[in-house]
Amino acid sequence: MKKPEFNITVQNIVSSIDLFTSIDLVEIYQTLIDDESVDISYNPDRFPGVILKIKNPKVSSLVFNSGKLVLTGAKTTENVRIGVTTISELLKKVGVVITEEPEIIIQNIVASGNFNQKQLNLELIALWLDHAMYEPEQFPGLIFRLEKPKNVLLLFQSGNLVCTGGKSEEQVHEAVAKTYELLEEINAFEL
Numbered sequence: 228m229k230k231p232e233f234n235i236t237v238q239n240i241v242s243s244i245d246l247f248t249s250i251d252l253v254e255i256y257q258t259l260i261d262d263e264s265v266d267i268s269y270n271p272d273r274f275p276g277v278i279l280k281i282k283n284p285k286v287s288s289l290v291f292n293s294g295k296l297v298l299t300g301a302k303t304t305e306n307v308r309i310g311v312t313t314i315s316e317l318l319k320k321v322g323v324v325i326t327e328e329p330e331i332i333i334q335n336i337v338a339s340g341n342f343n344q345k346q347l348n349l350e351l352i353a354l355w356l357d358h359a360m361y362e363p364e365q366f367p368g369l370i371f372r373l374e375k376p377k378n379v380l381l382l383f384q385s386g387n388l389v390c391t392g393g394k395s396e397e398q399v400h401e402a403v404a405k406t407y408e409l410l411e412e413i414n415a416f417e418l
Contacts (some may be wrong), residue, residue: 336393
């Protein structure tokens with residue numbers, strides 16, 4: 228039997244980064260406020276970090292004085308790496324001393340896709356699969372918590388899906404494929 232192909236698109240990758248240095252947030256903000264290549268905001272009364280947005284790749288970062296960053300908005304792991312390099316170079320230009328290679332940890336990958344345009348019987352799935360929750364009065368999708376790999380999928384009657392919790396793009400594809408197999412086993416696809 229031919230292995231099914233799924234139309235999976237990464238929508239967002241959230242990563243934590245450690246630059247192993249301290250950062251003067253006021254100085255960063257004051258130096259970069261007029262730089263047209265970035266959008267920057269800093270309001271320490273409301274949030275303890277600088278919000279730094281770069282345009283290529285289009286990612287946003289929360290920068291903390293501890294030298295730790297949270298990067299969001301990347302659509303590929305390669306863009307995470309490029310975003311970290313770009314932000315590191317920007318920080319170096321304004322006086323931050325970075326001597327170690329940044330540590331990058333993928334925290335969450337959010338992807339969307341579908342099961343080859345196949346409709347789903349969500350009530351049947353909720354009945355047969357452990358870790359499935361379906362309350363159509365509250366939310367139109369079924370929440371399915373996959374144990375291994377540890378991902379959460381939102382499944383919709385249309386066959387569309389959202390997968391969260393992945394630590395790699397391969398893990399997202401594995402979670403979707405495993406979910407597909409489970410749905411096939413219980414005949415959850417409608418003709």
